[in-house]
Amino acid sequence: MSYQPPGVVPARHNERIGRSDERRRIQVAAPLPNTQQAMRRRNLSLVLHAVAAHGPLSRASVAARVGLTRAAVSTLVDELIRDGLLVELGPSRPGTVGRPGSALQLNEHGPAGLGAEIGVDHLAVCAVDLAGRVRARTEAASANRDCAPAPVLTQLSALVRQVAAEAELGGLRPVGLAVAVPGLVARGSSLVVRAPNLGWEGVDIGPELRAALPGLPVTVDNEANLGALAELWRGGHDPAPQDFMHVSAEIGIGAAVVLDGQLLRGTHGFAGELGHVPVRPEGPECACGGRGCLEQYAGEEAVLRASGLSPEEAAAEHPGPGGRIAVLAVRAAIGDQPTRRALRDAGAALGIALAGAVNLLDPEKVVLGGALTPLAPWLLPALERELGRRVADPARPGSGAVTVSRLGPDGPLLGAANSVVQAVLDDPAGFRDPAGAGEPPGIRGSDA
Numbered sequence: 001m002s003y004q005p006p007g008v009v010p011a012r013h014n015e016r017i018g019r020s021d022e023r024r025r026i027q028v029a030a031p032l033p034n035t036q037q038a039m040r041r042r043n044l045s046l047v048l049h050a051v052a053a054h055g056p057l058s059r060a061s062v063a064a065r066v067g068l069t070r071a072a073v074s075t076l077v078d079e080l081i082r083d084g085l086l087v088e089l090g091p092s093r094p095g096t097v098g099r100p101g102s103a104l105q106l107n108e109h110g111p112a113g114l115g116a117e118i119g120v121d122h123l124a125v126c127a128v129d130l131a132g133r134v135r136a137r138t139e140a141a142s143a144n145r146d147c148a149p150a151p152v153l154t155q156l157s158a159l160v161r162q163v164a165a166e167a168e169l170g171g172l173r174p175v176g177l178a179v180a181v182p183g184l185v186a187r188g189s190s191l192v193v194r195a196p197n198l199g200w201e202g203v204d205i206g207p208e209l210r211a212a213l214p215g216l217p218v219t220v221d222n223e224a225n226l227g228a229l230a231e232l233w234r235g236g237h238d239p240a241p242q243d244f245m246h247v248s249a250e251i252g253i254g255a256a257v258v259l260d261g262q263l264l265r266g267t268h269g270f271a272g273e274l275g276h277v278p279v280r281p282e283g284p285e286c287a288c289g290g291r292g293c294l295e296q297y298a299g300e301e302a303v304l305r306a307s308g309l310s311p312e313e314a315a316a317e318h319p320g321p322g323g324r325i326a327v328l329a330v331r332a333a334i335g336d337q338p339t340r341r342a343l344r345d346a347g348a349a350l351g352i353a354l355a356g357a358v359n360l361l362d363p364e365k366v367v368l369g370g371a372l373t374p375l376a377p378w379l380l381p382a383l384e385r386e387l388g389r390r391v392a393d394p395a396r397p398g399s400g401a402v403t404v405s406r407l408g409p410d411g412p413l414l415g416a417a418n419s420v421v422q423a424v425l426d427d428p429a430g431f432r433d434p435a436g437a438g439e440p441p442g443i444r445g446s447d448a
């Protein structure tokens with residue numbers, strides 16, 4: 001398998017993914033100079049974003065949306081078609097009902113983003129096309145807890161190669177991989193500082209993955225961050241909320257904050273550690289060194305114990321990825337009272353911890369995502385009750401409303417793959433097809 005890395009570096013509108021690729025990091029550090037070439041690259045991105053958000057669009061509609069002349073847009077569109085990012089749908093035959101004549105759309109056979117997720121008990125990899133559609137996906141049960149990183153990364157690399165090959169068979173060109181991990185990732189690097197539920201500390205997973213997947217740029221980010229970005233880009237909201245908190249959980253509990261449409265990372269990249277916000281200051285000791293953290297009340301293991309189950313029993317009852325959560329969901333659904341009580345208490349603890357954040361940040365929404373989604377029906381009532389009691393002004397319309405992500409447990413994985421796609425949309429010139437493939441076979445020609 002041969003990958004074609006981008007020749008140049010994406011200019012990012014915001015801090016989207018861990019910028020772990022060294023070449024990329026160096027170049028991203030310096031903003032593009034305000035030259036004519038830099039302006040052309042920005043305009044290419046404007047046009048591509050317009051088609052991504054509103055396509056299929058005619059050249060005239062693109063020009064109207066981006067505020068450039070029709071001639072300027074035509075030149076940019078020609079370049080994007082030549083580079084294999086856009087295709088022009090053929091003019092519809094007279095008398096037929098169908099696509100608008102010579103409308104532009106994203107190339108379904110263009111660059112692809114690969115996303116991977118390292119979970120506590122599973123690995124997953126997917127490929128998405130420029131429109132964010134999942135074109136290949138695989139997952140494998142994998143007992144990653146307290147497992148050394150090397151065998152996990154070897155297995156992950158094999159899954160990535162499998163999905164990349166499948167994407168290539170579908171006519172796509174993988175241009176980057178982003179990996180979601182359940183732990184703290186140092187800002188702007190691929191260093192997993194601490195992933196307590198994997199037992200990893202100070203592990204830089206980038207070099208090993210890059211060595212196993214030559215030519216493929218690799219970035220690494222926290223799973224909660226990527227879940228929030230997936231919600232922003234692909235959450236099915238219209239318009240997408242610009243200020244929200246996204247809460248997800250596997251064994252730990254993570255949150256991510258999006259303000260003004262941008263992910264809030266914090267000084268070290270560690271923002272969003274909701275699981276270690278104290279709920280009861282004199283509560284049980286937590287692995288972080290504190291007491292009474294949210295994780296001690298609403299983390300998966302705490303909820304299992306409160307339901308009268310050990311994590312091992314739950315895993316045996318429902319083996320495979322997401323099995324322990326599934327056990328809780330099944331028991332709650334059939335009315336098991338200890339499980340329902342445990343989830344109610346977890347929801348209340350989540351509400352207490354979130355109330356502080358909502359009072360501080362005034363988000364439009366709180367989104368429950370990731371592994372929490374199957375449990376939402378039993379968490380939500382107590383969570384909303386606590387929020388309602390504690391948010392300074394519960395009458396603020398829309399403030400702190402709680403919703404459940406439509407992306408389900410795959411949110412972080414989709415966020416990872418789509419972070420690569422966003423990098424393409426942000427700087428298409430950096431992801432030119434080196435083969436100069438332009439339009440793949442079977443795609444109708446341009447009428448330009």
Ligand SMILES: [Zn+2]
Nearest residue numbers: 276286288293
């Ligand atoms: Zn803690």
